[in-house]
Amino acid sequence: MSSRSRSGEHERTYHHGDLRRAILAAALDVIAADGPAALSLRDLARRAGVSHAAPAHHFKDRTGLLTAVAAQGYALFADALTGAPDLRERGVAYVRFAATHPAHFQVMFQPDLYRTDDPELLASKARAAEALRAGVADLPPDGRGEDDRLAGVAAWSLAHGFATLLLSGNLADAVEGREPEEAFRSLAALVFQPLSGPNSY
CATH class of the missing domain: 1.10.357.10 (Tetracycline Repressor, domain 2)
Incomplete structure (x- = not known):
């Protein structure tokens, strides 16, 4: 099994707009709990179950x-x-x-x-x-x-x-x-x- 396939087993499938909304929702949860300083794109990717590069693709x-x-x-x-x-x-x-x-x-x-x-x-x-x-x-x-x-x-x-x-x-x-x-x-x-x-x- 390729590394791509193995990593894909743990990632959720999103449409383009859905992933953006999912990352925003996860960000709001983090901010509400711990403030804006606690935000990390890598952590949000983990919460959304996507690759660490996905949030940067949408928000830079x-x-x-x-x-x-x-x-x-x-x-x-x-x-x-x-x-x-x-x-x-x-x-x-x-x-x-x-x-x-x-x-x-x-x-x-x-x-x-x-x-x-x-x-x-x-x-x-x-x-x-x-x-x-x-x-x-x-x-x-x-x-x-x-x-x-x-x-x-x-x-x-x-x-x-x-x-x-x-x-x-x-x-x-x-x-x-x-x-x-x-x-x-x-x-x-x-x-x-x-x-x-x-x-x-």
């Missing part, structure tokens, strides 16, 4: 893999934000996304991990940014102040800070057993009390 290198993770994350993030009816619910969707996609969330906001000029990534980021801007634009003029950009940063800071503290386990006492999304709604209402209207944060 570790940075390429993390770029794909970030691009996928921003696409999912944009979808989550776009479905929310107003700015407060966009904040809730932000927290929900972080809780349900912690591996994506870890990578997306660390641009030193990936290629920031990747076209797929840029398109997904633009969609997500537009969804956030649309939420700010829906605020009444007295609710967003004179600078829409700063209003957006304020809303982003609240949602991102809450999500980050939640994922790092720092909100257990503050949330007091409530669902994180409901806790965030209460927090948003408290912080943005002066705002009024149906679309207020």
